[in-house]
Amino acid sequence: MTDIEQQLSTLLGHITELPAAFGPDSDLIEDLALESVQVMEFVMEAEDHFDIAIAQDRLADVRTLAQLASVIEKIRGG
Amino acid sequence: MSLLDKFDEVRATRESLGPIDPTRVVVERMLSATRAMIRGRETLLAGTNNYMGMTMExxxxxxxxxxxxxxxxxxxxxxxxxxxxxxxxxxxxxxxxxxxxxxxxxxxxxxxxxxxxxxxxxxxxxxxxxxxxxxxxxxxxxxxxxxxxxxxxxxxxxxxxxxxxxxxxxxxxxxxxxxxxxxxxxxxxxxxxxxxxxxxxxxxxxxxxxxxxxxxxxxxxxxxxxxxxxxxxxxxxxxxxxxxxxxxxxxxxxxxxxxxxxxxxxxxxxxxxxxxxxxxxxxxxxxxxxxEPERRVRLTKLCARLLSGLRQLGLSVNDMPTPVACVELPTREKALAAWNALLEQGVYVNIMLPPATPGNASLLRLSIGAAHTERDVDELVTKLGAVLADLNA
Known part of the structure; x- marks a missing residue:
């Protein structure tokens, strides 16, 4: 895992129990069965942790931790 | 996969709702701003938004x-x-x-x-x-x-x-x-x-x-x-x-x-x-x-009575007396059981289930209005208390 993925994994662990097989390419909806309210809470946690703003439309194609980490990297990189 | 296949999931969710689908309740006849016939029974309405009783004014x-x-x-x-x-x-x-x-x-x-x-x-x-x-x-x-x-x-x-x-x-x-x-x-x-x-x-x-x-x-x-x-x-x-x-x-x-x-x-x-x-x-x-601001004064008193009653049941409620209160149940199944039991006893409240709820909670939503009486509020609290006690027994 990259550093951002590791931090996101820790944040996600506060919201739901992560299975042993969970990895950066696991599907947040299919594998973790996250509800939409939990996804919103996770994104807000990530925004506060990284001190960034993530518009909802940037999440349209995000299914995994790795994809969310990529979005965050792009926002932080300007 | 056809356009209609996605409804398999909807069908399964609907079948999980128990004997009465909370989204398909039919008000057969209105008796007043606060009571109606539902499933052939006179029912206290404690889950509408008729906060000021205006529908029958x-x-x-x-x-x-x-x-x-x-x-x-x-x-x-x-x-x-x-x-x-x-x-x-x-x-x-x-x-x-x-x-x-x-x-x-x-x-x-x-x-x-x-x-x-x-x-x-x-x-x-x-x-x-x-x-x-x-x-x-x-x-x-x-x-x-x-x-x-x-x-x-x-x-x-x-x-x-x-x-x-x-x-x-x-x-x-x-x-x-x-x-x-x-x-x-x-x-x-x-x-x-x-x-x-x-x-x-x-x-x-x-x-x-x-x-x-x-x-x-x-x-x-x-x-x-x-x-x-x-x-x-x-x-x-x-x-x-x-x-x-x-x-x-x-x-x-x-x-x-x-x-x-x-x-x-x-x-x-x-x-x-x-x-x-x-x-x-x-x-x-x-x-x-x-x-007629006195209507709001009356409603505020009823809200305070409801909150006091809910506190006596040991439930956590807001400090501010508003006409809406919610009761969190530990599971979706218990919330559905409580909702069904209340309806069987002639009390209609709302049920809110995940994922459409804050914090993914399973909730009963209670609401009262200025047209309710103190006896209505007491009936709501008493029947709710009995249903919750049965569930915890």
Whole structure:
């Protein structure tokens, strides 16, 4: 895992129990069965942790931790 | 996979709801503003939004009947075409005067008001900052605008401040959206702090008072009145389908631009206007909400009685007496069992299940109104207590 993925994994662990097989390419909806309210809470946690703003439309194609980490990297990189 | 295959999941969810589908309850006959026949049984209604008992108010009924006979059953047109009658204009003037604002706009439903105002106000390049617990219509409206959509933590002005700061220059093109009274949990927005933070960043604030207009505040003007921010909020939206007992929605504002919204709000343009009878009943209800504050005093006492009763059952409730209270059950199955048991005992409440609930909780939503009696409130508390005791036995 990259550093951002590791931090996101820790944040996600506060919201739901992560299975042993969970990895950066696991599907947040299919594998973790996250509800939409939990996804919103996770994104807000990530925004506060990284001190960034993530518009909802940037999440349209995000299914995994790795994809969310990529979005965050792009926002932080300007 | 065909278009219809997705309904397999819907079907499975529906079958998991138990013996009675809570979304398919039929009111067979209204007996009063607070009681109805449901499943052949007289039932106490403790899950409507008839906060001021207006649905059965004689003067509102008479006004609707009179308009029906004089102006007909409908307008058959949009407000932008033939759908603006003199009564629509008068209702707008009366609403503006009620709030002390110069401008008001009436929509066909509360949902259309939220969609319509957002469609006019924000677009690509702008931003919308929603409270995380805001109503689905506000989230839907925000998505329709193609603006950047963000959320902030529920009722947390500090978090709002941090998030507006992160937007930088875009904060000046941001609409912050909150509700006055949150319809599921019954808690109020800290509007004074939210207004201050919003304006510090050059953003505008829209407050949805759907569940609080006519209900909260000495003059019935909602949480904006209670929090002392009538002069500083930018837009207030609301619905007539709760305290007013009819249907329709509105927006009032101190900004003259509200008068131009009609030219750029598709949900306003492409819908037939409210019927003459609806407008007449709404105007009659507004007069009562404005001129008879004792109705709110009575409701506040009933709310306090409900909260006291719920506390005696050991339940956690809000400090502020509002007509909405929610009871959290540990599981979806227990919430469904409690809801069914209450209906079997002649009490109708709402049930809210994940994923459509704050915190993914399984909730019973209780609501009362000014037309309820103290005995009604006591009956609700007593039967709820018995049902919860049975579940825990």
């Amino acid at each position: 004689p003067s509102a009924i008479a006004a609707g009947q009179q308009a029906l006979s004089v102006a007909g059953t409908g307008t058959t047109g949009s407000r932008m075409a033939n759908g603006t009658h003199e009564a629509h204009r008068l209702l707008e003037a009366e609403l503006a005067a009620f709030y002390g604002y110069p401008y008001a706009m009436v929509f066909t439903t509360g949902y259309a008001a939220n969609l319509g105002v957002l469609a006019a106000l924000v677009g690509p390049g702008d931003a919308v900052m929603l409270d995380a617990h805001a109503h689905a219509s506000l989230h839907d409206g925000a998505r329709m605008t193609r603006a950047d959509v963000y959320t902030f933590r529920h009722n947390d002005p500090e978090n709002l401040n941090a998030r507006l700061r992160r937007l930088g220059e875009q904060a000046k093109r941001t609409l912050v959206i909150v509700e006055g009274l949150y319809s599921v949990t019954g808690d109020l927005a800290p509007l004074a702090a939210i207004t201050e933070v919003t304006h510090q960043h050059g953003a505008l604030l829209l407050v949805d008072e759907a569940h609080s207009v006519g209900v909260i505040g000495e003059g019935g003007r909602g949480v904006v009145e209670v929090e002392g921010v009538l002069d500083s909020v930018d837009f207030v939206v609301g619905t007539f389908s709760k305290a007013f007992g009819t249907t329709g929605g509105f927006c009032v504002s101190r900004h003259a631009e509200l008068n131009l919204f009609s030219y750029c709000s598709r949900p306003y343009m492409f819908t037939a206007s409210p019927s003459p009878a609806t407008v007449a009943s709404t105007r009659a209800a507004l007069r009562l909400l404005r001129d």
